[in-house]
Amino acid sequence: MDLQRITGLSPEQLTELTARVHHQLGPLTHPGGRPAAIGLYASVALVVALHRHNLTQDLAGALFDVSQATVSRRWDLLRPLIAATLADLVLAPDATVGGSTVLVDGTLAATWDWKTAEGMYSGKHQTTGFNLQIACTPSGDIAAVGPVPVPGSRHDAHAYYASGLADLIFDLDSTLGDKGYQAHVDISPVRKPPGGELSPEQRANNTVINSVRAAVERAVAHLKNWRMLQTRYRAPLAKFNEALSVIIGLYFFTRYFEAYE
Known part of the structure; x- marks a missing residue:
C-alpha cells in the first residue's frame, strides 16, 4: 500500500x-x-x-x-x-504573517444533517455544516484557523469571534475581510448606500480589496486538501472539534518538515 x-x-x-x-x-x-x-x-x-x-x-x-x-x-x-x-x-499567527496584513474569511465544512443538531443549516451554502474561520497571508499561507467550529447558520461576523479566530489575531497589525466583516476588521469593501451609488474612488478601492482577498481561496483550498473538511463529514458532530484540531496540526506539521527539507 x-x-x-x-x-x-x-x-x-x-x-x-x-x-x-x-x-x-x-x-x-x-x-x-x-x-x-x-x-x-x-x-x-x-x-x-x-x-x-x-x-x-x-x-x-x-x-x-x-x-x-x-x-x-x-x-x-x-x-x-x-x-x-x-x-x-501550530505556529502563532505573527510567525507566519510577520508585519503584513492578515486576510480573514469563512468556509463551510459540510456535515450530515443530524436531526438533533440545531442551527447547522447554512442558507448561503444551502446545506448543513460548520462555519470555519481562516486567516492567511497575502500569498495564501494559512496563519490561523479558528479552533472552535461554529454552526453553519451563523454569519461570518459572529463566527469570527465565536470560533476564537479574532482572539488569535487580535494583536496583528491589520486585518482585511469581505463585506461580511465590515466594522469587525480594519479593511473591508464599502457597501453601496441605500438608493445611492459608490464613488469611482470607492469602486476602485473595492476592486483592490477584492483582488487581494483572492489569496484566501488558496488558503481554504490548502486546508480542504484534508477532505474531511471538503466532503460531507460523517462522524458524530461531537467529534468534529478534535478532527479539526488534528487537521490543523497536520497542516503545520507538514509545513514544519518543508522548512527543514
Missing part, C-alpha cells in the same frame, strides 16, 4: 508522527496480552487517511485489512492523541 498517497505524509513524516504518538501512548498492547490487530505505525496511517480522504470506516478497514470495529477504536484512541502531540507545532 502506498501510504504516502493515502495519508499525504512522507515516510519520514509518518515515522516522526508515530514516534510522537508512541511517546504519549506507549505500546498498543500490554505484556502478555493479545497481539494488536494492527500496529501503531499502520494505525497512525489509518487515522491520518481517514482525515485526508474522509473514508468510510468500512472502506478504511478493507484497505488496512482490519474490521470496521477496529477502525472505530483506533479513530477514537488516536484522534485526540494526534491533536495533542501536534499542538506545539
Whole structure:
C-alpha cells in the first residue's frame, strides 16, 4: 500500500508522527496480552487517511485489512492523541504573517444533517455544516484557523469571534475581510448606500480589496486538501472539534518538515 498517497505524509513524516504518538501512548498492547490487530505505525496511517480522504470506516478497514470495529477504536484512541502531540507545532499567527496584513474569511465544512443538531443549516451554502474561520497571508499561507467550529447558520461576523479566530489575531497589525466583516476588521469593501451609488474612488478601492482577498481561496483550498473538511463529514458532530484540531496540526506539521527539507 502506498501510504504516502493515502495519508499525504512522507515516510519520514509518518515515522516522526508515530514516534510522537508512541511517546504519549506507549505500546498498543500490554505484556502478555493479545497481539494488536494492527500496529501503531499502520494505525497512525489509518487515522491520518481517514482525515485526508474522509473514508468510510468500512472502506478504511478493507484497505488496512482490519474490521470496521477496529477502525472505530483506533479513530477514537488516536484522534485526540494526534491533536495533542501536534499542538506545539501550530505556529502563532505573527510567525507566519510577520508585519503584513492578515486576510480573514469563512468556509463551510459540510456535515450530515443530524436531526438533533440545531442551527447547522447554512442558507448561503444551502446545506448543513460548520462555519470555519481562516486567516492567511497575502500569498495564501494559512496563519490561523479558528479552533472552535461554529454552526453553519451563523454569519461570518459572529463566527469570527465565536470560533476564537479574532482572539488569535487580535494583536496583528491589520486585518482585511469581505463585506461580511465590515466594522469587525480594519479593511473591508464599502457597501453601496441605500438608493445611492459608490464613488469611482470607492469602486476602485473595492476592486483592490477584492483582488487581494483572492489569496484566501488558496488558503481554504490548502486546508480542504484534508477532505474531511471538503466532503460531507460523517462522524458524530461531537467529534468534529478534535478532527479539526488534528487537521490543523497536520497542516503545520507538514509545513514544519518543508522548512527543514
